[in-house]
Amino acid sequence: MKGILGRKVEMTQVFTANGKLIPVTVIEVQQNTILQVKTLESNGYNATQLGVFDKRENLVNKPDLGQFKKANSVPKRFVKEIRNMGGYEVGSQITASDVFQTGQYVDVTGISKGKGFAGAIKRHNYSRGPMAHGSGYHRGIGSMGAIINRIFKSKKMAGHMGDAKRTIQNLEVISINNNIVMVKGSIPGPNKAYVIIKENVKGLKSAEAAKLLVRNTKPAAEAKVEEVVEVEVAPVVADAVQETVITETPTEEAGE
Known part of the structure; x- marks a missing residue:
């Protein structure tokens, strides 16, 4: 399993050599x-801990600061472990081109946008009742189950919608250019949200994913990934990347 950490910038679009438009997310x-x-011997499981985006030392507690110094690294804002990722040494640096390549399929994990308190119809796609003719039931939650003076666990009810860990699988890597990675489609979270890009767990290869995920009229044997025209990142993307530089303020400590 291979992976790397990044930050969502925005969505945009690119074109293939035959003029096909592809919606992409810039990371x-x-x-x-x-x-x-x-390691399995020392910790009971195999994993590699990664860190990205620098952070001021006065915003880090002493135990974490000691861990960063042990790795000869400045404090990092986003730190995550990736299971079963090996072959690296503590203190080394990796980039997106070291882990992935164009045309590869990846899984992207992030925290979805929070939408506040929502009813059962919006949150769980329930059907509503009749809206007229004297009906006493419109947007209610419906039956609570058997009458035993309690509600069963896992009953879908109104509550906090969004702000949950979500993974989008089998997204094609369209291009890797310096610190910019473009993947086909959308990923969880708002702009400037941190994400984890990992090798797709289902193991689909480019040709297989093209047959399963791309709508086309080519025979299965001839299905292949579209060639993407080399394009420069639009000015709006470059500006968005510059805007993602975080101004360090003491008030950010509470949100970490």
């Missing part, structure tokens, strides 16, 4: 630092 992937390598 800023700076150099990731290997902070810790965990």
